[in-house]
Amino acid sequence: MMRTAHLLPNFRSSFLPSSARVARPLRPCSARFTHRSISSSTSSRTSDSSSTRQLRDAQNKNTESPLAPIGVAAAVQAKQDPSSVPARPKIFDEFALRDRVGIVSGGNNGLGLEMAMALCEAGARAVYTFDVEPEPSEDWVAVKEFVEKMGSRLEYANVDVTDQKKVWEHGDIIGDKEGRMDFCVAAAGVMEPHTPCLGYTAEQYRRVTSINCDGALFTAQAAGRQMERFGLPGSIVLIASMSGSITNQGDARVAYNSSKSAVIQMARSLACELAPLNIRVNSLSPGHIYTKLTAQYLDTDPGLLDKWSNLNPMGRIGRIDEIRGPIIW
Numbered sequence: 001m002m003r004t005a006h007l008l009p010n011f012r013s014s015f016l017p018s019s020a021r022v023a024r025p026l027r028p029c030s031a032r033f034t035h036r037s038i039s040s041s042t043s044s045r046t047s048d049s050s051s052t053r054q055l056r057d058a059q060n061k062n063t064e065s066p067l068a069p070i071g072v073a074a075a076v077q078a079k080q081d082p083s084s085v086p087a088r089p090k091i092f093d094e095f096a097l098r099d100r101v102g103i104v105s106g107g108n109n110g111l112g113l114e115m116a117m118a119l120c121e122a123g124a125r126a127v128y129t130f131d132v133e134p135e136p137s138e139d140w141v142a143v144k145e146f147v148e149k150m151g152s153r154l155e156y157a158n159v160d161v162t163d164q165k166k167v168w169e170h171g172d173i174i175g176d177k178e179g180r181m182d183f184c185v186a187a188a189g190v191m192e193p194h195t196p197c198l199g200y201t202a203e204q205y206r207r208v209t210s211i212n213c214d215g216a217l218f219t220a221q222a223a224g225r226q227m228e229r230f231g232l233p234g235s236i237v238l239i240a241s242m243s244g245s246i247t248n249q250g251d252a253r254v255a256y257n258s259s260k261s262a263v264i265q266m267a268r269s270l271a272c273e274l275a276p277l278n279i280r281v282n283s284l285s286p287g288h289i290y291t292k293l294t295a296q297y298l299d300t301d302p303g304l305l306d307k308w309s310n311l312n313p314m315g316r317i318g319r320i321d322e323i324r325g326p327i328i329w
């Protein structure tokens with residue numbers, strides 16, 4: 001389970017309007033401001049005709065869903081002419097990633113691999129996992145074989161996300177081979193052992209921030225550059241953490257926490273810059289989930305699972321599969 005309280009604000013805080021999830025044509029930032037001015041005009045004393053005009057202008061500035069008519073508009077149209085719109089669910093089509101191509105960094109294990117698999121299941125043509133480990137894990141191989149049977153492809157590249165040149169080069173290679181780039185999940189990350197902040201060495205600090213923070217930027221750049229190259233709308237998700245918004249009591253992890261805060265702000269910054277290219281950027285902030293990253297502490301400290309579970313309103317830590325839905329969004 002993710003910590004909803006942290007997940008939702010981050011989903012929304014760096015959120016750019018989610019009109020049209022399939023072809024991802026996004027409303028530019030200005031559409032949001034237009035919307036805001038409409039709400040305020042509703043409560044002001046402007047005449048009806050003026051607010052109606054503003055509403056119509058705003059609607060004209062919106063893009064149309066590639067699945068249109070959709071939602072209430074589909075129902076209304078069907079009522080007027082039942083033969084024009086068959087009553088069939090479109091909600092899953094909105095989340096389908098048919099023929100899409102993307103990158104997942106840190107995809108050899110844990111959350112990265114789980115999300116890579118979910119993206120394959122959602123219909124992606126190919127998901128390229130970047131990881132610092134030279135060889136794919138047994139789990140990775142199992143997933144590759146499994147998704148192949150669903151008609152999807154999982155690819156592995158030994159890429160250290162702190163090496164900007166190499167990350168960009170691999171983005172180019174994917175673009176050359178696939179002729180497109182649609183999504184990116186920057187999940188590569190490390191969490192250092194407890195280290196009191198006053199004794200934190202520059203070397204330790206730089207290692208964590210360079211993987212968690214610089215690496216997230218370089219990965220997003222690699223994908224974004226290909227999206228721009230092919231003129232395609234896209235979606236980039238940076239995996240942050242609840243620790244980017246709060247500090248868990250008793251955690252002595254200034255580098256991790258600071259790096260994740262930076263990732264949250266990085267997503268907002270990229271989101272505003274890339275919106276004109278129709279590229280959405282969000283950050284996702286999971287709570288505690290059992291993976292290799294947390295196992296090193298959970299497996300060695302007998303009281304830690306209870307402690308982390310009790311910090312969570314649901315009384316348990318997250319399950320890894322609970323990240324599948326949010327990442328497809």
Ligand SMILES: NC(=O)c1ccc[n+]([C@@H]2O[C@H](COP(=O)([O-])OP(=O)(O)OC[C@H]3O[C@@H](n4cnc5c(N)ncnc54)[C@H](O)[C@@H]3O)[C@@H](O)[C@H]2O)c1
Pocket residue numbers: 105106107108109110111112130131132133159160161162186187188189190191211215239240241242285286287288289290291292293294
């Ligand atoms: N597990 C949790 O409780 C939790 C909670 C919040 C956030 N997160 C974040 O989720 C992400 C994934 O974590 P996880 O729990 O799956 O950990 P994990 O250790 O299972 O997976 C992380 C992956 O990143 C790879 N990696 C590490 N350094 C790299 C580098 N320089 N270049 C490329 N790959 C590198 C590792 O080899 C590994 O495969 C991380 O960013 C982590 O901070 C995890």
